[in-house]
Amino acid sequence: MSPLLVSLAVVFAELSLMAFGGGNAILPEMQRRVVDVHHWLSASEFSALFALAQAAPGPNMMVVPLIGWHIAGLSGLIVTSIAKFGPSSLITAGALTLWDRYKDKPWRKIVMGGLQPMTAGLVAASAAIITHASVTSLLLAAVTAASAALMIATRLHPLVVLAAGAVIGMVLL
Secondary structure (H helix, E strand, C coil), X not given: CCHHHHHHHHHHHHHHHXXXXXXXXXXXXXXXXXXXXXXXXXXXXXXXXXXXXXXXXXXXXXHHHHHHHHHHHHHHHHHHHHHXXXXXXXXXXXXXXXXXXXXXXXXXXXXXXXXXXXXXXXXXXXXXXXXXXXXXXXXXXXXXXXXXXXXXXXXXXXXXXXXXXXXXXXXXX
């Protein structure tokens, strides 16, 4: 295996083990490693791949295979996918077995109460990183702010908001 593929495997296996609270919780660290540490992508390339992954049907972590493909082609796609989804899937299967075994224990509510704000903070950090990399003009800042406000204030489907932002971008940029 090439040194690049080994590096991809190590980085994404580590990210897999850090993905507590869902995949979006590790986006800031993924962006830091891929963009700032290894320089495999620029911040704008990372942001564009993330946007593409979010627009596509399927899991929200479709950005991982896209990053692998962009960096090392089909081999990169396979390596990053196995490295990112394999370790966390095995740990999740084991944890769910234990979680079900102790379903009547009072400490479960305490654990859940502690995990919820941590997960919310990690997801908020992800949003901040993606926004910082994506917003490069006043117009994009306005579209981003309006999109966030719509998502918070209404029950619009995210794809409707995404499509509206895309149309605005095509017309005004």
